[in-house]
Amino acid sequence: MKYKVTHITDYIYEFPATLCHNLMFQIPPELSFQNVEEYSCEISPKPSSEIERTDFFGNKYLYFSVERSHKNLTVKSKSVVELSTPPWIAIKPAETMPWEKVVDLLHSTKSSTDIRQYYLESNHVQFVAGISVYALKSFTPGRPIMEAMLDLNTRIFHDFAFTPGFTDISTPLEKVFKHKKGVCQDFAHFSLACLRVIGLSARYVSGYLETLPPPGKPKLIGADASHAWIAVYIPGHDWVEFDATNNLLVNDKHIRVAVGRDFADVTPLKGIVYSGSEQEMRVSVDVRNMEEE
């Protein structure tokens, strides 16, 4: 599949801001199954400095600052990405390693710290009470990891209600678990907690997914949003992606942007602005399937 993604973030300040420093995580990486044909980023007003860097988790990000008075800040990321079927689609779940063996392997110096770091708790992925009991219902003794994971993915999809507006960035995982409600970010954080609490390495993936309008209705521009899902480390197959929000083993419709321990590592745009006033923010994401046009 080939997609054109336009991600626009707008800040409007009540009074002019004199200075801002920002970090932007919106640059899709080049992967064997993700070919980035085009990427561009337009920032207005024009930044005073702008530097592309790679973070600790291997993501490309942009640091930029605007050092003059401005009332609006607009960041527009545009990309054209061609996706192909990822290698994990060919995995036969029943033939994967028992999950306990994976745990043992991860907890030894045979595994690299780049992989091991994803089995630790993080700010948004806390081992709240009851979470291992929930996870172990899928991860029964000796069960092949892929099979168990698919089962967990489906259970979360059925047990949790997709409910926009119930949670925000600061909602603790406990509340999500208790009410079994949330959006894709909460689904992802909860999945990560289930996996990490039993010792598996799993990471947060941020990106985009095309949303389809109800049958017969036209698709609205900018109605899409950024999306989040997870990747589990399976020895021999590297990182395998699952999307609990949609009960999917990720295939060729998810456009990846960044990976991290949780949302906080890969916030699409964050910054500090010198302004005493209130601000308003608008985000719009548009994902176009170029093969249908």
Add this chain to the structure above:
Amino acid sequence: MIESYLIDKMFNNEPFLDEMATDQGKIHPHWESLARYYEQIGSERMGQFHEEVGRQLRENGVTYNVYGDPNGMNRPWILDPVPMVFNSEEWEGIEKGLLQRTELLNLILSDLYGDQTLIKEGHIPFELIYNHGGFLRQAHNIKLEGEQQLIQYSSDLARGPNGKMWVLHDRTDAPSGSGYTFENRAAMTRVFPDLIRENHARKITSYYQTFKNTLSNLTTNNKENPRVVLLSPGPTNETFFEHAYISSFMGFTLAFGEDLTVSDGYVWLKTIKGLEKVDVIIRRVDDVFCDPLEYKNDSHLGVVGLMEAVRQRKVLVINPLGCRVLENPGLMAFLPEISKHLLGEDLILPSVATWWCGQPTEMKYVFEHIGSLVIRNIYRGTQKKSIFGGDLSKAELQALKREIRRSPFMYVGQEMVDFSTTPSWINNKLEARNAVFRSYVVADSENKNYKVMPGGLSRSSPEKGAFLVSNQTGGISKDTWVLGKAKDTVSLVTKPIKSQLLVRSVLPSRTGERLFWLGRYLERAAYSVRLMRMTLLSYNEADEDIHIHENPVLSTLLQTLTVMTGTLPGFTLKKNLKNPESELLALVHDVYKSGSLAYSIQSFLTNAYSVRDRLSLDTWRILDSISEELARMRKSNTTLTQAYQSLDNMVIKLMAFYGLNIDNMTREPTWHLLNIGRFIESAANNCLILKGMLNKSFDSESNKELMEDTLRCNESLVTYRYRYRSNLEMHGVLSLLILHEDNPRSLIFQLLEIDNHLKTLPNQDEKELFSTERKKLLEAITKIRLCDIDTISVANQLSNEFDAMTSLLNQIIGLLHETSDSIYEKYFSHTDTRYSMIQSSAIPEI
């Protein structure tokens, strides 16, 4: 005195060793000279010396702050007159051990932020580092030039039961206390000069010289003359005193986060001249508070974008961000093995025995011995204190074990060390107290090695047998003496100093603003005192049978007081005028009443403390005594008589503050801003007093009294008499207080002074056009010069009010406001540094 100490030591059966006495009640050789001295002088002299030491420190303004205590600000620093003593042989071992430990920690640090071979090969458990809050992923692969990444290192040491020194804590983020160490030594040198000389206590000054050299070696920008700032969290921080102290004597600029900004990748200091590039930041702000963009986004102590400036190598931050990962008690369990692996040496200084719960066997050991261990979190956050297993109830133990089981890698169990006691001067005799010694090590980048300060900061516990020794819990500090000459003196010739870090005078805008307000509050307080004195005198002398509102002099004084202090309605209310005592008392000592004398003095002190690095030592002493006077005034002010007395004391001290500064302050922008504030305030108060006191013409007796009081308020009565040798007349009074350019109390003199100081400030180019603020001043000055004295000294015949004078003064007050606003805009406007975090809060939703 010594005898009883020794006997006590022999028979008390305590498990601790003692620094001075052997278990058999003998004196260790290196203590003999000291013991002899104490015996010789006896306890009475010793008591006097103790007081003298305290006085020295007080006079130098040495203080610290206690958190969470409303009276915890500016506590006097307590120093034991009895030092901690090491002989040269033992010191050689300690020094070697500290150098080895610093080298080792430096290698570990470089590895953790680089290849991580130590983790990959299993020498350091992965969980011990990746779970530690001090492991900053943002600092990965950022290196200083050369091999030395850890620049300043400190550790707390104590003597264990086997007689060896043990390491209790490593301090690698922003170690504190070296400034206090210097002050302790200075006080001891003044009180015990012979004792220090005879015992050959080694000098500690080379520490900061090495530090300076290292800074100019390491900085990549402006090597010859780098601009160094010391980044402090601010005046409420526990050790703020030493931030100011170190800045002063090292020639650094003391800065708070709000003084700095990042632009073009560089860090800039906001000064009254504009932005000045910063080359080096010595930070005393904790790691994650240093840059809200990349770490704690609600921190207001840091500099937004600092990490990016570090990455671009445009600023040097010392210690580098990330060093805190070494403040990790869990690491102690692995150091012996890492030392063998990396250095091929056994660890010289043992750490306290440590079991890291991240390993099953060790966790089991900790659980089995929990009652006799100290449990500590590997990351020292704000809330996580050491827990003594033995102090816990059964239920608490269960809860603790549950917590450990949940995150085993976050905890260690450590042996409770019975550390040694040292003689301490307590309750006028020598008593044995447990003591901890903090050492200081600094990188010498020229010689590519480290240097240990031959001395340090020792602290003893206030109670016997207490193991927690810190200033927060009332610890007593001790000077630390290393006796005898160093054996391996590399060269006797002092190396030429590479750079003097020449101090270029810069004035951060915030400091400028505080100085401006310091001047304003100084005058505000002084004018309040003078007017209050007149008012109280008049009140005491007033005929009780006459209502105050029928007493024109007293009611005018009271109402002027209200207007001048800006405390309306005050005495414009009939009921207050009828019964003025409570309002008067409140105006003197209610520190919460905005405009009161106590409020002005408190504000004066607050501003003074935040610029204390700019003020001389003697000035600090005056500030201390003003602070004491304020406390006394607030405590004892129940009657107006008492209030009157404290007013007298206060005005003298305030003037002493100013007088000292005339003598001491260099004529730089600091001085000029202080004076601009001062003269703006005095000009305004002068106007308000004239306007209030001489508002109206009454009977001739009252008029005379009011004129006399007005002159007194301006300290001009004597001048008047001398000059006019006649009765008081409005014409003469107004001439003297408004027009006479040679009377320092006249309005015209005050306005001219503002202008004199103003024109020396940066960005006031006389050849160009006058600035707005100078134009406003010129307008005020001209108005006064052009005014007709005969017109303003005559009252309106219908109303009996001095309309012409009042109208002139109102115009001057207005122009003063505009001048002040314009000065603010030009020099202090970028002190407004409110900022907030923005985040694309739209969470991924679909």
